[in-house]
Amino acid sequence: MAGNSDPLTPRAKLAVTAGKAVAAASRAAGRGSGSVIGGRVALKLDPDLLARLAQNLDVVLVSATNGKTTTTRLIAEALRAAGPVVSNALGANMPAGITSALAGGSDAQYGVIEVDEKYLAGVARDTDPKCIALLNLSRDQLDRAAETRMLAENWREGLAGSKAVIVANCDDPLVVWAASSSPNVVWVAAGQMWKDDAWSCPACGGVMQRPGDDWFCGECGFRRPTPSWALSGDHVLDPHGSAWPIHLQLPGRANKANAASSAAVAAVFGVPPQVALERMYQVQAVAGRYDVVQFQGRDLRLLLAKNPAGWLETFSLIDPPPTPVILSVNARSADGTDTSWLWDVDYTRLTGHPICVIGDRKLDLAVRLEVANQQFQVCDNLDQAVELCPPGRIEVIANYTAFQDLRRRVGN
Known part of the structure; x- marks a missing residue:
């Protein structure tokens, strides 16, 4: 863990206190959790607050179009096997909400943070993450989010040369293109049911060939990397070829894929797959989903x-x-x-x-x-x-x- 035991300057402490007070007032007025407005006030008072709050934490960032809230929750459960965790479990995933969440975790060792796709590069700069999980990129909020290829480019530029271990889904060509600028990538075969955002090669624009579960560009040779982790039915295959059973209370193939990625992230922090997957069973619902x-x-x-x-x-x-x-x-x-x-x-x-x-x-x-x-x-x-x-x-x-x-x- 980096830094000294109390990284917060007097100004930062004032910002945290003011943010919490505003959040409490917002909750009392019945306007939701107050985490976003509280975080905005805190960042106004100390624009460097997010970086200060993160400097004593081992940080994991989770970003994707689909599955980030659930995966963040699964990773947080897994890492609790290794120490106290602070997380933005309610899904407030832009800088204000993230700042608010970290301000509430003074004794935490790990920060497990869901990040909106558009903000990933900036939050990664501020929080110096040890690990970043990238799950998928697909069309979403068409009036707000740029076309998916531009988002992938934004990630690729923002993560270039990052010291973080990138845990990335090798079945999504856009994610592979984004992660490939990083020197340290762990590839996970998590699957991709929806393929309609990845028929053209993100590297050269050529037509993507998709035989079976494989993919490659016939024009420039950009292709699916070999995974070290894989979802295989109801099991996660680790880099040694061992198969670990997935027992989740959350339904569906997508959540098994989220569990596979989460197990790979947990391993970066020394939590073995068996322990990580057992702890994920605790998650019954995520912010009301599946209830x-x-x-x-x-x-x-x-x-x-x-x-x-x-x-x-x-x-x-x-x-x-x-x-x-x-x-x-x-x-x-x-x-x-x-x-x-x-x-x-x-x-x-x-x-x-x-x-x-x-x-x-x-x-x-x-x-x-x-x-x-x-x-x-x-x-x-x-x-x-x-x-x-x-x-x-x-x-x-x-x-x-x-x-x-x-x-x-x-x-x-």
């Missing part, structure tokens, strides 16, 4: 899906037809206001499920489902949708702010 809640005498499972890659993975883990499905889509600033991504989602996978549609942009979704020849009902709110659903458990899939609305309504 099963009681509402109006029914069991609702809450699932977050905010872009085409996420919807594809989510469809693969819902119960089979005729389990009813409620879909909710908003397009507020935190979601991205452009809903054209709905046309990239294959809604024919819902054939046979009774579907109810709610949310601010329910009519956009209704048009998309109509074109996909799905049977559905448009409802005013969650209560009405639940009443219209046939008996049994209900799968509820929502994008970001729609998910928060649902959690408030069901008291989660």
Whole structure:
């Protein structure tokens, strides 16, 4: 661990105290956790506060379009086997939220930090991470996030020559391109279900060849690196070829992939795969995702899906037809206001499920489902949708702010 026992200057201590006071006031006023506004105030008072808070921590950064909140939580659980951890577990993943989280972990040894894709390079500069996990890059918030190739370029430039161990998904060509500028990369075969953002070579623009699980560019020779860790069914294969069973309470292939990446990160800090994977079993839900809640005498499972890659993975883990499905889509600033991504989602996978549609942009979704020849009902709110659903458990899939609305309504 770097630095002295108390890295905080008087100014930094004042900034932390002021940030916590503002956050507490925000919570008392019922305006959420207060972590973002608290962090903003703290950074105004001391612009170097994030770097100061990080200097006594072994830091892990986690960035991706999909899976970063869950993977951050899994890594944090694994590293608790080695010492106290501070983490932005609620998903406030821009500099203000990250600063707020670290300010609350004065006795921690490890900082496990989820970072928004656009801010990764800057946060890496400030926190001097020991490890950075890169999971995937796909289209998301089309009005806010630059095209995925530009994000990959931003990562590639920002991480060039980084001292951190980069744990990267070798099945995503954009992630491989981004990580390849770093001298120390651990490749994980975590899989890639959604491939529609990686048909052209990020290195030269040529057409990507994708035989089986492999990929390469026929024009410049850019290709999938050989992984040292791999997800294989219900096991993680480590660099020695040993297979370790994955036991998760979280559902679906995507979470097994997150566990594989998390085990590789834990190993960087000396936590063996068996210990890391056993600890990950503790995670039941992540910020409400995957929770099963009681509402109006029914069991609702809450699932977050905010872009085409996420919807594809989510469809693969819902119960089979005729389990009813409620879909909710908003397009507020935190979601991205452009809903054209709905046309990239294959809604024919819902054939046979009774579907109810709610949310601010329910009519956009209704048009998309109509074109996909799905049977559905448009409802005013969650209560009405639940009443219209046939008996049994209900799968509820929502994008970001729609998910928060649902959690408030069901008291989660």
